[in-house]
Amino acid sequence: MVGTYRPASAVGKSLILQGHCDVVPTGPLEMWETPPFSPVVRDGRMYGRGACDMKSGTIGALYALDAIKAAGLRPTARIHFQSVIEEESTGVGALSTLQRGYRADACFIPEPTSGKMVRSQVGVIWFRLKVRGHPVHVFEAGSGSNAITAAFHLIQSLEKLEAQWNKRAKSDRHFKAVRHPINFNPGIIRGGDWASSVPAWCDVDCRIAILPGWSVADCQAEILSHVAAAARDHRFLSNNPPDMEWSGFLSEGYELKDSAEAEAAFGKAYDVVYGGSVHDLVFTALTDTRFYGLNYNIPSLCFGASGAAMHGFNEYVDLDSLRKSTKATALFIAEWCGVEKL
Amino acid sequence: MVGTYRPASAVGKSLILQGHCDVVPTGPLEMWETPPFSPVVRDGRMYGRGACDMKSGTIGALYALDAIKAAGLRPTARIHFQSVIEEESTGVGALSTLQRGYRADACFIPEPTSGKMVRSQVGVIWFRLKVRGHPVHVFEAGSGSNAITAAFHLIQSLEKLEAQWNKRAKSDRHFKAVRHPINFNPGIIRGGDWASSVPAWCDVDCRIAILPGWSVADCQAEILSHVAAAARDHRFLSNNPPDMEWSGFLSEGYELKDSAEAEAAFGKAYDVVYGGSVHDLVFTALTDTRFYGLNYNIPSLCFGASGAAMHGFNEYVDLDSLRKSTKATALFIAEWCGVEKL
Numbered sequence: 001m002v003g004t005y006r007p008a009s010a011v012g013k014s015l016i017l018q019g020h021c022d023v024v025p026t027g028p029l030e031m032w033e034t035p036p037f038s039p040v041v042r043d044g045r046m047y048g049r050g051a052c053d054m055k056s057g058t059i060g061a062l063y064a065l066d067a068i069k070a071a072g073l074r075p076t077a078r079i080h081f082q083s084v085i086e087e088e089s090t091g092v093g094a095l096s097t098l099q100r101g102y103r104a105d106a107c108f109i110p111e112p113t114s115g116k117m118v119r120s121q122v123g124v125i126w127f128r129l130k131v132r133g134h135p136v137h138v139f140e141a142g143s144g145s146n147a148i149t150a151a152f153h154l155i156q157s158l159e160k161l162e163a164q165w166n167k168r169a170k171s172d173r174h175f176k177a178v179r180h181p182i183n184f185n186p187g188i189i190r191g192g193d194w195a196s197s198v199p200a201w202c203d204v205d206c207r208i209a210i211l212p213g214w215s216v217a218d219c220q221a222e223i224l225s226h227v228a229a230a231a232r233d234h235r236f237l238s239n240n241p242p243d244m245e246w247s248g249f250l251s252e253g254y255e256l257k258d259s260a261e262a263e264a265a266f267g268k269a270y271d272v273v274y275g276g277s278v279h280d281l282v283f284t285a286l287t288d289t290r291f292y293g294l295n296y297n298i299p300s301l302c303f304g305a306s307g308a309a310m311h312g313f314n315e316y317v318d319l320d321s322l323r324k325s326t327k328a329t330a331l332f333i334a335e336w337c338g339v340e341k342l
Numbered sequence: 343m344v345g346t347y348r349p350a351s352a353v354g355k356s357l358i359l360q361g362h363c364d365v366v367p368t369g370p371l372e373m374w375e376t377p378p379f380s381p382v383v384r385d386g387r388m389y390g391r392g393a394c395d396m397k398s399g400t401i402g403a404l405y406a407l408d409a410i411k412a413a414g415l416r417p418t419a420r421i422h423f424q425s426v427i428e429e430e431s432t433g434v435g436a437l438s439t440l441q442r443g444y445r446a447d448a449c450f451i452p453e454p455t456s457g458k459m460v461r462s463q464v465g466v467i468w469f470r471l472k473v474r475g476h477p478v479h480v481f482e483a484g485s486g487s488n489a490i491t492a493a494f495h496l497i498q499s500l501e502k503l504e505a506q507w508n509k510r511a512k513s514d515r516h517f518k519a520v521r522h523p524i525n526f527n528p529g530i531i532r533g534g535d536w537a538s539s540v541p542a543w544c545d546v547d548c549r550i551a552i553l554p555g556w557s558v559a560d561c562q563a564e565i566l567s568h569v570a571a572a573a574r575d576h577r578f579l580s581n582n583p584p585d586m587e588w589s590g591f592l593s594e595g596y597e598l599k600d601s602a603e604a605e606a607a608f609g610k611a612y613d614v615v616y617g618g619s620v621h622d623l624v625f626t627a628l629t630d631t632r633f634y635g636l637n638y639n640i641p642s643l644c645f646g647a648s649g650a651a652m653h654g655f656n657e658y659v660d661l662d663s664l665r666k667s668t669k670a671t672a673l674f675i676a677e678w679c680g681v682e683k684l
């Protein structure tokens with residue numbers, strides 16, 4: 001969904017304000033203290049799925065535009081306000097706005113960054129291991145091959161790949177300071193049909209990070225050969241290697257650059273609200289900024305509120321931090337786009 | 343479903359002929375060479391889910407009754423022909439016939455035993471591990487706890503319990519000769535909702551065997567304390583131990599005894615069809631015989647055809663072996679119940 005503000009006189013620099021409206025699944029509802037889709041405000045925090053990541057940021061950007069209006073001003077450059085889908089699995093929502101032709105001199109994404117500017121962020125590869133077993137009646141289990149325990153064999157091997165990649169990350173100028181930038185996660189598992197049958201199948205959905213500058217294709221090839229080697233080291237999988245599917249994210253990492261003008265404008269806004277200079281965030285998750293910066297050469301800033309438990313239970317955004325990041329957003333828009341009296 | 347034959351003159355010994363009509367799930371259909379529920383006869387074998395375990399045995403027993411009639415004879419004792427549900431998870435089908443009052447001087451269950459008599463069989467305990475995790479965004483995976491890998495920790499621990507129990511089985515007079523009588527099987531696993539969230543939950547359905555004479559309650563207590571000890575040995579589970587559910591079988595093992603008369607009658611029938619004496623089977627699965635023998639003092643024989651891939655793909659029964667076991671069944675009925683001319 002894109003809403004475009006077109007100024008009477010376009011004298012400033014144009015801007016894309018983008019947020020994503022998709023969230024991750026809630027998980028078991030009984031593990032939430034409040035209903036995930038009924039926001040609750042308590043002790044200065046708003047709780048709910050997406051409160052932090054990132055419905056609050058998107059709405060904050062809308063309030064920033066309102067604030068400019070409430071101050072009796074209006075921007076003097078084109079602004080695309082974009083609420084996109086599918087940031088949490090693929091990023092295709094942001095990509096589709098670019099493919100449909102929406103462009104600007106800069107992009108600003110108010111993800112919850114705890115009041116820091118994302119300087120460098122990982123890419124992500126999702127893949128599904130489809131592991132087979134040899135099903136037999138469990139009374140003769142030893143003559144079969146259990147797809148669930150075979151899947152564990154591969155998961156344990158991928159934990160070694162994670163360790164290798166974290167070692168490799170020591171040579172990255174931003175991520176060398178991060179303790180464990182590459183996170184491998186087996187996030188979903190489904191296998192077997194019957195407690196008394198040796199399971200014939202087990203599917204595992206996995207996520208692993210890569211760093212800026214690492215090629216997605218090279219990393220895919222490395223995952224494939226790593227899994228193949230682990231399969232060769234297993235009695236049954238050696239002759240029945242798993243199938244692999246690329247089941248979502250195939251995303252490069254991104255390092256913010258060629259963005260001096262936009263950063264300078266944001267720096268002024270930041271100083272007014274927070275005082276001093278904005279701190280960098282080296283981010284072990286990803287954001288949609290990569291498409292703008294890497295693929296379309298649009299400097300893309302990512303900055304927003306504080307909160308916690310993103311993707312977890314009792315996710316919340318800190319409302320005071322949201323007010324501050326919204327003020328900074330409004331001042332940045334005014335600085336970047338210019339304003340004139342209503 | 344029980345059908346009762348009542349003789350005009352009841353001079354022989356009464357008999358229960360029992361088979362179960364439930365089967366286990368097929369698993370992925372593409373792993374079958376023929377459709378599991380469209381029987382295919384090829385090279386003397388009938389393929390299909392349940393062809394071996396145990397629709398063929400149940401129908402064989404019905405044909406045995408037909409064979410007696412075709413020979414111009416009729417039994418001279420009451421016969422309950424019972425087709426029961428739910429042998430594969432619980433055994434409640436057989437139990438319900440007993441609870442409804444069906445009794446006889448002996449029971450005969452034509453499970454596929456490869457032409458051997460089940461002498462001793464395991465009991466089975468099913469349980470579900472409900473493992474929790476601490477979900478966080480995977481960018482900070484180390485601060486959470488992955489329920490899937492925590493479940494593996496418990497599975498690996500239960501493999502040690504399986505090894506302990508197999509060592510204990512060395513003192514069983516029948517099972518000491520069996521290489522690996524206690525089989526532990528994690529048969530179903532389900533966990534997590536999202537590849538990029540550290541999973542908050544993982545459920546594992548497990549089956550483990552116990553031996554005749556081992557108390558179900560004692561073994562349950564041992565499983566619980568074993569899992570609790572493994573949980574204490576885990577960073578997250580130590581404070582968040584898994585929930586356990588008893589999710590199906592809670593079955594004692596059974597050793598055939600107090601059955602000399604029935605065995606003698608069957609021995610005669612066996613000798614006519616196969617020649618010589620019937621061989622014993624020490625069975626690492628269970629059958630419904632346990633309810634009759636253990637709980638209702640009805641000697642309960644288990645004998646039937648050959649086949650393979652029970653609970654697996656391309657399950658089949660060998661049709662020649664089915665003809666032989668059906669003949670032996672008919673002769674046993676005649677011997678046990680007595681016959682008179684039609």
